[in-house]
Amino acid sequence: MTPVSVHEGTAPVILVQPHSGTFVPVEIEARLNPCGRELLDTDWHVDRLYEDLLPEASVVRANFHRYVIDANRDPSGVSLYPGQNTTGLVPLVTFDEQPIWAEPPTDEEIEARRRDYHSAYHAALSLEIERVKARHGVAVLYDCHSIRSRLPFLFEGELPDLNIGTNNGESCARALESAATDICAQSDFSCVLNGRFRGGWTTRHYGKPRTGVHAIQMEIAQHCYLETEAPPFAYNDSKADKLRKTLKQILERVNALALSGELEGDGS
Template sequence: MPEIQDFRIVQDFDTVPAFDVVAPAVQRAPFVFNSPHSGRCYPAAFLAASRLGNPAIRRSEDGYVDDLFRPVVELGVPLMRAHFPRAFLDVNREPYELDPKMFTGRLPAFANVRSPRVAGGLGTIARIVADAEEIYAGPLDVEDALQRIEAFYKPYHATLGALIARTRASFGTAVLIDCHSMPSSVRGQDPRIRPDMIIGDRHGTSCDPAISETATDILSDLGFIVARNRPYAGGFITEHYGRPAEGIHALQIEVNRSLYMDERRCRPTASLAGLSCLLTRFAAELMARFGYGRDDGSLSPLAAE
């Protein structure tokens, strides 16, 4: 496994990429993996505007999910990953889910200011980190928010959309696996019933049910406790890109952080490498059933539709 990069403070994203695509020399299956919330490069100006320090500011990260899934590239499929943090900008939202109370200046008339995610403080520009702590010491200039959307959100989705479109054109179908992690416990819930993995398909609307069922079965066979769609059915990315009738399927996977992280310190544990191996086996089995076979290059029934 490549060396794991930790928390970084950056002056801007001119010398450090805001996101990238790790791709094989030749794509061998109609799968695209995406890690939109694992970014650990924090702009200095963003930290200066925040009232939170490290590790509190990192509690919204899907920490090290990009490292968990990095080996899928060796199976012949691309992995896209954000380097900017979710607390700075959340690409798993509509482009303009914004809370007007956060900003000085007027939001555009087309902004979605009344979504449940905005009300909960977790819009495109989040007001809080995952444990409900306020991020900012004071209001932001609305132009700052709009610039983040133009400079990072729109290019991210343009790249992801093009990656999916090329996969669909090459293979006749595309399967997006949107990779996330979840805290091991949530305030007010019994931690004993928190599953190891949650598969989300927007309650059967974002991908062929056979993919969701097979993903659940494979993970269960690997020894994980798996749930479907509760409490995470998939966010904007799953909903926006999943169009099964057009041969584009989107599936979200949530990994329990206690399996590979010290959640309090936001640090990976020694378990990360072993979990990554199991998730690579999961990906290989799923691709073998719904993509090009790894041995003879033959198409599975789904890819041939």
């Protein structure tokens, strides 16, 4: 399987999906323990959740699982949230702090994965950003994520339904941040802006409004569209349909803003 799939759309919006892939090479899977092989921390069915919500959008998707290497982490291994619990470039534990490896990878193996998977993914994403920006003058990365709503290792209590991250307003124009926040606030879902999740490495690394590249992360509590937040993590059509209406509104509004020209030169 190729490390990354790219769909080249005609819109200024790129749907980025670094954590929905479930591919684990046989030689790596053999070194996971039984807990690791459950792939508990997948962004389950995120590709299905966003399918055709904005048909003209580009899609860049990592096909490999985050346990192989996390495409949304700084390749240097620097923590996204210093002082807070999180998982690293190659996770050693689940979001429940349970070990996932029978035989953890060596530094040499991590470097090989960085080259073969992480770098390949970001090379493809960078090319798509440049293609979209050349066509529209701007590119908007909409970073698609989901997570279990109760994970004491990462955060207290229950996560809001919709968690918008803009690196405290630095990764995108204010108009984009306001549009997403306003639509979420008017929906039936609870929401927060720059709460526990302010945007991962993708949002922070690429989101540079002054260069014409804007990035916004959406982290969704999985109970909003799954039967349960436990294996087999089945997709619930009725829940998902309700959520998709809100997500569609966000994407259409973001796309309209990018096409309007309002974002060009907006480095706020």
